[in-house]
Amino acid sequence: MLFDSLLEALKKLVRVDIQDFEIFSKDLQHVQLKKNEIWEQEDKISHFMGFVKSGLLRQYSNKDGVEFTTNFFMENDFAGNYVSYETQTPSTTITAALEPSELFVIPFSVLQAYHRSIPSTKEAADLIGKTKLLQVHERNSSLLMNTPEERYYQLVKEKPALLNRVPQYLIAQYLGIRPETLSRIRKRHKN
Amino acid sequence: MLFDSLLEALKKLVRVDIQDFEIFSKDLQHVQLKKNEIWEQEDKISHFMGFVKSGLLRQYSNKDGVEFTTNFFMENDFAGNYVSYETQTPSTTITAALEPSELFVIPFSVLQAYHRSIPSTKEAADLIGKTKLLQVHERNSSLLMNTPEERYYQLVKEKPALLNRVPQYLIAQYLGIRPETLSRIRKRHKN
DNA sequence: TGTATTCATTGACTTTGGTCAATAAAAACG
């Protein structure tokens, strides 16, 4: 019941043995975040892999007092700064809740121990990593090759649900433009 | 002799057993590219990991007839579209030689076979993957958070050697700006 | 080495997005 959504998400990646999953799930920590509460701070190496049971999170950086949103994590997304963990470099981003959120969280070190005893955990982790890798590449291409307007409509197409839940100025941050500009882009395509 | 530069590059990543390396190096293919010759085409899944012995390559995409340079590979760089291979999705980029170049190349499948017999090959491959991952993240941040001018001077700082070898209009492509704009950025900081 | 080609620079102008400020709309909350 509690872990149903995680189980479903994993089933989409690998064949899951229920016994294994029950053992595994005992090591999951349950994190509850209030709105605006920070899950992971910057400047330290990330130690956790998370799964969003409910809610919505935002990953962002600060540059000279200006915030840039680098990612959103919604329910059923795998969240976490795996770049920081994988490369053992301090995170340059903050991850905080935009809505009250519930996460299941596992220390990377514990997860890696499971990689030996339950190989499908490694398979799944690798697949998640590959998906993230593909995403970050696509974001690169998009930032390099597309106009802000194109990026916006790509987002509308790919994550329509986000737009109703995230303030526009954060969408603008994610797209790399000012809120006023996003407002005008939207206006152009009304009527 | 022939593989010296590769051996050195690997030694920076892992402890290399010379016997192992000699066996391994027998499986390397030697690729010679003339200027402007294409190494890897787009629209197919990439099968090779490469090491640049000498020369300079450029990875780029085409969008509506406009080219965007996504990466440069110079001597002692590991090259190849590992995203395409890892995710088994067709490459969206072309990799071609900017200068006459020599590569050592190994099929990913052969490399993976070595991962069993010579564990350090896997260690090295993983480290290379992590480095690339970090690079692509840094590029994301840079495209999102920095101005074209900042990106240019960051490049000047990080890869000064590139600037003398790559036509400016390709640097501009890489930065996501027009050649005229790059020319003007450079002009601002003269005198 | 001379000619052709490619590349870089510059100017004039346009377009796009940023800035600032005012106002309106929406959301949060006691």
Place this chain on the structure above:
DNA sequence: CGTTTTTATTGACCAAAGTCAATGAATACA
């Protein structure tokens, strides 16, 4: 429910980058 706070929109203006075209410099190569 009404008040405060946050968010979105709009206008006027500015700055940065793009476009187009001309010229000059560098490079390739026959």
